[in-house]
Structures are given as structure tokens and as C-alpha cells.
Amino acid sequence: MSARGFNPMRFGIYLLLFLFLMLFLVPVYVMLISSFKSFAEVQDLSRMWLPPKEPTLESFRVAWFGIPEKGLRGLSLNILNSFKLTIPATIISSLLGSMNGYILSKWKFRGANLIFTLMLFGMFIPYQSILIPLTRVIAAIGLGGTIWGLILIHVVYGIPITTLIFRNYYAEVPDEIIEAARIDGAGIFGTYWHVLFPLSLPGFVVVIIWQFTSIWNEFLFAVTILQRPDQQPITVALNNLSGSQIKEWNVVMAGALIAALPTLLLYIILGRFFIRGLLAGSVKG
Amino acid sequence: MSQARKERWTAFLILLPSIILLAIFVYGFIAWTARVSMSAWDGIVPDYTWVGFENYNRLFTKAGGVSAIRFRIDLWNTFFFTILFLLGCVVVGMFLAILLDQHVRGEGIFRTAYLFPMSLSFVVTGVVWQWIFAPGAPGRPRGINALLGTLGLEQLQWPWFISTESIGPFHLALIPLIIAAAWQMTGYTMAMYLAGLRGIPEELREAARVDGATEVHIYRSIIMPMLRPITLSALIVLGHISLKIFDLIYTMTGKGPGFVTDVPSIFMFETTFQGNHYAQGAAISIIMLFMVAFVVVPYLVTSLRGEVER
Numbered sequence: 001m002s003a004r005g006f007n008p009m010r011f012g013i014y015l016l017l018f019l020f021l022m023l024f025l026v027p028v029y030v031m032l033i034s035s036f037k038s039f040a041e042v043q044d045l046s047r048m049w050l051p052p053k054e055p056t057l058e059s060f061r062v063a064w065f066g067i068p069e070k071g072l073r074g075l076s077l078n079i080l081n082s083f084k085l086t087i088p089a090t091i092i093s094s095l096l097g098s099m100n101g102y103i104l105s106k107w108k109f110r111g112a113n114l115i116f117t118l119m120l121f122g123m124f125i126p127y128q129s130i131l132i133p134l135t136r137v138i139a140a141i142g143l144g145g146t147i148w149g150l151i152l153i154h155v156v157y158g159i160p161i162t163t164l165i166f167r168n169y170y171a172e173v174p175d176e177i178i179e180a181a182r183i184d185g186a187g188i189f190g191t192y193w194h195v196l197f198p199l200s201l202p203g204f205v206v207v208i209i210w211q212f213t214s215i216w217n218e219f220l221f222a223v224t225i226l227q228r229p230d231q232q233p234i235t236v237a238l239n240n241l242s243g244s245q246i247k248e249w250n251v252v253m254a255g256a257l258i259a260a261l262p263t264l265l266l267y268i269i270l271g272r273f274f275i276r277g278l279l280a281g282s283v284k285g
Numbered sequence: 286m287s288q289a290r291k292e293r294w295t296a297f298l299i300l301l302p303s304i305i306l307l308a309i310f311v312y313g314f315i316a317w318t319a320r321v322s323m324s325a326w327d328g329i330v331p332d333y334t335w336v337g338f339e340n341y342n343r344l345f346t347k348a349g350g351v352s353a354i355r356f357r358i359d360l361w362n363t364f365f366f367t368i369l370f371l372l373g374c375v376v377v378g379m380f381l382a383i384l385l386d387q388h389v390r391g392e393g394i395f396r397t398a399y400l401f402p403m404s405l406s407f408v409v410t411g412v413v414w415q416w417i418f419a420p421g422a423p424g425r426p427r428g429i430n431a432l433l434g435t436l437g438l439e440q441l442q443w444p445w446f447i448s449t450e451s452i453g454p455f456h457l458a459l460i461p462l463i464i465a466a467a468w469q470m471t472g473y474t475m476a477m478y479l480a481g482l483r484g485i486p487e488e489l490r491e492a493a494r495v496d497g498a499t500e501v502h503i504y505r506s507i508i509m510p511m512l513r514p515i516t517l518s519a520l521i522v523l524g525h526i527s528l529k530i531f532d533l534i535y536t537m538t539g540k541g542p543g544f545v546t547d548v549p550s551i552f553m554f555e556t557t558f559q560g561n562h563y564a565q566g567a568a569i570s571i572i573m574l575f576m577v578a579f580v581v582v583p584y585l586v587t588s589l590r591g592e593v594e595r
Contacts, residue, residue: 010387013384013387013389014389016384017381017384017385017389017395020377020381020395020399021394021395021398021399024398024399024401024402024468025398026417027402027410027413027414027417027468030413030416030417031413034416045421045425045426045427045431046431048427048428048431048432049431049432049435096302096303099299100299100300100303103296103299103300104300107292107293107296109293109296109297113589113592114589115300115304116589117585117586117588117589118307118312119303119304119307120585121311121581121582121585122307122310122311124525124577124578124581124585125311125315125574125577126528126529126550126570126573126574126577127529128529128531128549128550128553128554128566128569128570128573128574129314129315129318129570129571129573129574130310130311130314130315130318131318131557131570132317132318132321132557132563132566132567132570133313133314133317133318133321134310134314136331137314156306156307156310157310159303159306159307160307163303187292187295188292188295188296188299213404216406217405217406217407217408217409218406219406219407219408219531219532219535219536220531220532220554224554224558235406235408235409235532236408238406238408238409238412239408239411239412239535239536242412242415242536243536249416252412252416253412253413253416255412256409256412256413259406259408259409260404260405260406260409263404263405263406264401264404264405266404267400267401267403267404268397268401271397271400274400274403274404275400275476278403278473278476278477279476279477279480
């Protein structure tokens with residue numbers, strides 16, 4: 001293959017890649033142009049695919065603060081709820097997964113593989129099949145309708161995936177290092193704390209990104225557990241915004257952009273680790 | 286107690302909280318739901334009177350009336366949604382991975398763009414694609430229909446997700462939903478195939494080239510067969526997502542006119558949490574569990590066996 005001159009094959013490859021690039025970006029384009037339009041302009045359907053005539057940040061202001069006199073809630077409170085929910089749930093489930101993954105890769109006992117498989121099943125179940133008892137139990141222990149209840153739920157159902165990712169990650173750490181620590185007299189916790197934990201940073205980055213993204217984006221648990229609008233996370237609030245009677249599409253698109261931004265930024269900055277989590281999620285990483 | 290035995294116990298004790306939590310929250314709750322599905326619980330107050338399989342009967346036989354009609358549509362919708370969604374993700378994902386594998390410049394930019402929808406919530410995807418596919422009123426086309434109008438392709442305009450047309454049991458209204466879901470998840474298969482392609486040693490291709498094989502031939506006879514395990518993993522992961530998909534459909538269309546975009550998860554949600562027909566909702570969710578287990582359990586069992594042998 002010559003590096004110089006026109007090569008139709010290479011040209012075709014780039015053309016296709018570029019076409020798909022455009023195709024994948026269509027929703028982003030629509031979201032951006034609509035969110036910078038005024039309400040009057042977004043209603044002009046003949047201009048739907050055209051950029052705004054006079055770009056304005058008005059729709060972002062409305063999406064963020066709402067219009068109290070029209071009963072339209074802003075998303076600022078809900079985005080705060082999402083952070084309050086996602087950060088603790090992510091940290092706790094990552095720590096749990098790290099300990100579990102450590103035991104299941106370095107301290108296997110009889111039946112450990114069976115326990116691991118039974119754990120993994122929890123990752124695949126349709127959550128509808130546990131939703132009725134779940135709402136009852138969460139209410140019975142006094143966490144109904146609270147962010148705390150939702151944190152507990154995300155910690156519990158996060159165990160399978162965080163354990164899986166850490167187990168795969170620790171499997172790459174040579175057993176000799178663990179053996180050496182044991183010979184030096186370190187116990188289970190000592191070995192974890194002094195040997196494995198310091199090596200765990202890349203594993204934690206993968207798991208934290210994965211959990212942050214899934215919990216931030218989750219909808220089903222949030223919509224069933226949290227009925228009060230001031231408690232709901234951003235996904236539920238966005239859904240309500242798009243389903244409300246006052247349908248201002250510029251505001252809805254601005255809201256969608258606001259809801260998407262945190263995970264999008266995380267992905268753009270730390271994409272490498274995001275992909276690693278993605279591949280680990282396919283059971284046999 | 287010997288040192289080794291003591292350590293094995295400690296190891297088990299560290300796992301114990303997680304084991305107990307999952308035993309309750311997964312297996313215990315499934316059993317509880319199964320029990321509810323065989324009860325007469327209809328209304329806000331729990332009622333565990335045993336009715337056997339009556340709730341299931343009402344989903345599958347004429348006795349169920351509208352419920353049975355709706356559930357039949359749901360199963361067909363799930364079937365077509367899953368088949369077409371998987372097909373789209375696997376074909377386009379593999380195609381993009383092969384393109385990116387040709388030592389292209391700016392690979393990172395393309396990869397980032399194909400993958401970014403995965404970082405979004407299905408709710409965001411649903412909201413945005415709802416705006417894109419909304420058909421508008423006759424004479425006032427919106428979304429894609431407006432674009433088609435501008436391009437002079439009025440004959441291609443149709444009602445998209447509010448269309449009640451169908452080919453056999455396949456509702457055409459599902460098409461926009463399948464496109465939205467595939468838009469979000471194709472990057473996943475692309476990433477998996479790309480990782481697989483990168484794992485194939487260059488020497489293998491070189492050897493084939495020396496033997497006079499063309500690039501197309503190398504892909505067809507050497508590389509594609511080696512990617513088969515990846516396809517299987519992707520089908521399992523995407524398949525279980527598809528069988529229980531909820532958020533995307535809930536935000537984008539809901540059940541649609543005449544249940545054209547209804548799926549079991551929407552039916553379950555409305556029945557249980559809006560209609561308070563708990564026993565009926567539980568029965569739907571147990572059927573969903575069986576559908577997913579049918580796909581996932583054989584895969585988990587094979588993975589477990591493979592590990593024990595190693």
C-alpha cells in the first residue's frame with residue numbers, strides 16, 4: 001500500500017467513519033441548537049434543524065431555576081439530590097466491592113466460585129422482580145421516600161458489578177506478592193491494607209466511574225421510591241419536565257444537557273477507564 | 286484451629302455482609318415477589334390469599350381480557366425490539382470496529398464520538414430522540430418529518446412512534462425506539478470488538494498475507510471466527526438489557542396508542558404502582574425474570590464451570 005497519492009480504499013474508510021460520526025452527533029446538534037433558542041423560535045418548526053438566530057441562555061436559566069409562578073420546577077435542587085445520592089453510594093459500593101473482589105481472587109475457599117456466580121446473577125435480574133418487596137422493606141425500615149433509602153439500594157445492587165470488576169482487577173496482581181506478605185506475617189487485613197490497597201488506584205478509578213455513571217443515570221428505582229419532587233434526582237425531574245403540560249422544548253433540551261453534563265464530562269476526561277469498566281462488565285473481562 | 290483454617294473463616298466473614306444482603310435483596314425478594322404473584326393482592330392493602338396461577342392465567346388466556354391482549358402485544362414487542370436492536374448493535378458495532386482497526390488517523394476522536402452515548406441516561410436519550418422523532422401535526426411536520434420536507438422527500442414522512450401500522454405482529458412504531466436504543470448501545474459492541482481485534486496477534490495476519498490471502502479473506506476466515514466469543518458476550522449483555530428495557534420507552538413514548546410501544550416493564554410499572562394491582566404486576570415481573578434467566582443462566586453456569594476447570 002503506497003503512503004502517497006490518492007487511495008480510494010483509504011478515502012472510503014475515512015468517508016464512512018466521518019458519516020457515522022455525523023450520524024452519532026445528530027442528537028447533540030439538535031440538543032445544542034434547540035437549547036440556545038428562545039421559546040418563540042423553538043416553536044417555529046420550519047427552523048427546527050437550523051441554528052438559533054439569536055442564541056440566548058434563557059432556556060438554561062429557566063431549566064435551572066424554573067418558573068415558580070407557572071408551577072415549573074427548576075432542576076437545580078434535583079441535580080444537588082443526584083450528587084447527594086451518587087457520591088456516597090459510589091464510595092460505599094466501591095469499598096465493598098474492593099474487599100469482596102480481594103477475597104474472591106486471593107483467598108478463595110471452597111464454594112467461593114459458586115457464591116461469586118450467585119452474586120453475579122444479581123447484576124442481571126430485571127429489577128421489576130424485586131421492586132414490590134423492596135418498596136415495602138424500604139418503607140418498613142423508615143427509609144421510604146428518602147435519598148438514604150435509594151443510597152442503600154444502590155449499594156446493595158452495586159455489589160455484583162463492583163465485586164466482579166475488582167475480582168478481575170486483582171486477578172492480574174501476582175499471587176507471589178500476597179504470598180510474600182503472608183510469609184512476613186501479614187494477615188488478611190494487613191495484606192490488603194499494606195500490599196493490595198496501594199495497588200488499587202486504577203481499579204478504583206474504573207469502578208468509581210462505572211458506579212457514578214450508572215447511579216447518576218438510574219431511573220426505575222428513583223421513580224418508584226422517591227415520590228416527592230424535591231427529593232427526586234435529575235433523571236426523574238427531567239422526565240417530569242419533558243412530560244409536563246408546559247412543554248417548552250428549548251427548556252427541555254437545556255434540561256437534558258444539564259442532566260447529561262456530569263457523566264459526559266467524566267467520560268471525556270477519563271474515557272479510558274470508562275471503557276475498561278465497560279469491558280469488565282461483559283462478565284469475562 | 287490451624288492458621289490456614291482460621292484465615293479461611295476470616296475470608297468468609299468478610300464476604301458475609303454482602304452474601305446476606307444479596308441473599309435477602311435478590312433471592313429473598315424474588316421468592317417474595319413469586320409469592321405475591323400467586324396471591325389475591327389487588328389494591329393498596331396486602332392480601333396474601335393463595336390463588337395459585339390465576340394471575341398468570343389472566344395474562345395468557347381469554348379470561349384476562351384486556352390484560353391478556355396487552356401482554357401478548359408486549360411479548361411480541363419485546364421479541365422484535367430485542368432481535369432488531371441486537372442486530373443493529375452487532376452489525377454496526379463490528380463494522381465500525383473493523384473500520385477503526387485500519388490504522389486510521391484520529392482514531393481517538395471517532396472512538397470517543399461513537400461511545401459517548403453510553404455515558405448518558407436512557408432518560409436523556411429518550412427525551413432527545415422524542416423531540417427528533419416527534420412527527421408533528423399534518424401540515425405542520427416536526428423533527429425528522431420537517432427535515433424530510435425540507436429535502437423534498439415528503440413521501441417518506443410518517444407518524445413514527447405514534448404510528449399504529451404493523452407488519453404482522455410487528456408494530457412499526459417500535460422503529461424509532463430501536464434506533465434510539467441502538468444509537469446509545471452500538472458503541473458498546475464497537476468497543477468490545479475493537480478490544481478483540483487488538484488482541485489478535487499481528488503475526489497471524491502477516492502469516493496469512495504471506496500465504497497470499499486478501500484482507501477481506503483474512504477478516505472472513507480468520508478474524509471473524511475469533512470474534513465469536515465476543516459476539517456471544519455482547520448478545521448476552523445487550524439481550525438482558527433489551528428484555529427489561531424501561532426508562533427509554535417510558536420517557537420516549539410510554540405504552541403508545543393501542544399499546545404499540547408497550548413492553549412488559551411498562552405494563553408491570555403501570556399495573557403495580559399506578560393501578561395498585563400488585564399480584565398482577567408481580568406475575569408480569571416473574572415472567573420477565575424467567576425471560577432474562579433463560580438467556581443469562583446458561584452463560585453464568587458455563588463461565589463458572591470454565592473457572593473450576595482452570
